[in-house]
Amino acid sequence: MQKDQLFTRRRMLLAGVAALGSAGTAGAVLASDGEETVRAAAAPAPAAAPGPQARPALGPSAFRLQPLTGYGPPRTPPRKLKVRDEPILRISGSGRRMVLTFDDGPHPDYTPHILDTLARHRVRAMFFVCGECVVDNRELLARMAEEGHVVGNHTWTHPLLTTLGREEIRSEMERTSDIIEDTYGDRPQWFRAPYGAWNRATFQLGAEMGMEPMAWTVDTTDWMEPGTDTIVDQVESGAAPGVVVLSHDAGGDRSQTVRAIREWLPHLLDSGYHLTVPRRRV
Numbered sequence: 656m657q658k659d660q661l662f663t664r665r666r667m668l669l670a671g672v673a674a675l676g677s678a679g680t681a682g683a684v685l686a687s688d689g690e691e692t693v694r695a696a697a698a699p700a701p702a703a704a705p706g707p708q709a710r711p712a713l714g715p716s717a718f719r720l721q722p723l724t725g726y727g728p729p730r731t732p733p734r735k736l737k738v739r740d741e742p743i744l745r746i747s748g749s750g751r752r753m754v755l756t757f758d759d760g761p762h763p764d765y766t767p768h769i770l771d772t773l774a775r776h777r778v779r780a781m782f783f784v785c786g787e788c789v790v791d792n793r794e795l796l797a798r799m800a801e802e803g804h805v806v807g808n809h810t811w812t813h814p815l816l817t818t819l820g821r822e823e824i825r826s827e828m829e830r831t832s833d834i835i836e837d838t839y840g841d842r843p844q845w846f847r848a849p850y851g852a853w854n855r856a857t858f859q860l861g862a863e864m865g866m867e868p869m870a871w872t873v874d875t876t877d878w879m880e881p882g883t884d885t886i887v888d889q890v891e892s893g894a895a896p897g898v899v900v901l902s903h904d905a906g907g908d909r910s911q912t913v914r915a916i917r918e919w920l921p922h923l924l925d926s927g928y929h930l931t932v933p934r935r936r937v
């Protein structure tokens with residue numbers, strides 16, 4: 656049954672249906688199990704008939720010929736959200752639920768291994784991607800969609816946003832949402848500032864573009880390449896209900912991250928944790 660839902664979603668993507676920017680509205684973050692999230696994602700299937708919002712899928716070369724913003728076919732208008740003054744640090748909800756997040760990718764050397772491990776354990780995660788990395792790895796975004804992962808916006812070039820002007824921040828975020836929509840199928844509903852450097856403008860622009868700001872609770876410190884054992888320890892000692900775990904699938908040598916998740920993921924599952932993706936409360 657889960658498989659059918661995934662196939663439905665895949666067909667929607669192949670049909671190039673602009674998805675469901677309007678599915679979520681402002682509100683608390685709700686933990687949900689993966690199946691529920693996939694069902695929510697597949698809900699607009701009846702709208703798959705070509706309509707004003709249906710857009711043809713772009714091939715890899717067509718994308719390069721298409722302006723990133725401004726001139727293309729109309730995109731799904733984002734539902735504006737309440738402007739927060741701090742990012743979300745953990746998920747609410749009952750039970751031993753945790754969220755796994757992977758930043759800075761996709762990367763052809765590391766992301767596929769992480770996806771393989773997640774698939775082996777039937778776990779869904781969030782990937783906060785950079786637009787410039789998506790350009791040459793579009794198939795990895797398609798795979799994330801096919802396997803039920805959630806893709807969030809991590810800007811185009813991973814700048815320190817607090818040093819940029821408002822229009823530069825807007826461009827970083829908007830271009831990234833556009834390429835995510837083109838490759839993943841939906842506009843992102845989540846945004847994460849590089850280096851966790853948030854300011855008023857990032858919260859305002861994110862809300863304007865229909866994205867909630869998502870930070871993290873536990874940093875695996877994998878970006879410091881501290882050794883596989885240290886990464887495993889960070890995750891296992893930080894595990895607790897509602898925790899959001901930060902890892903990286905690009906931005907450096909991530910072979911330690913790849914090895915570590917093969918160890919800590921089965922341990923967390925054996926300890927009774929349910930690894931899930933968040934869903935915005937409608």
Ligand SMILES: [Zn+2]
Nearest residue numbers: 758759849850
């Ligand atoms: Zn980052």
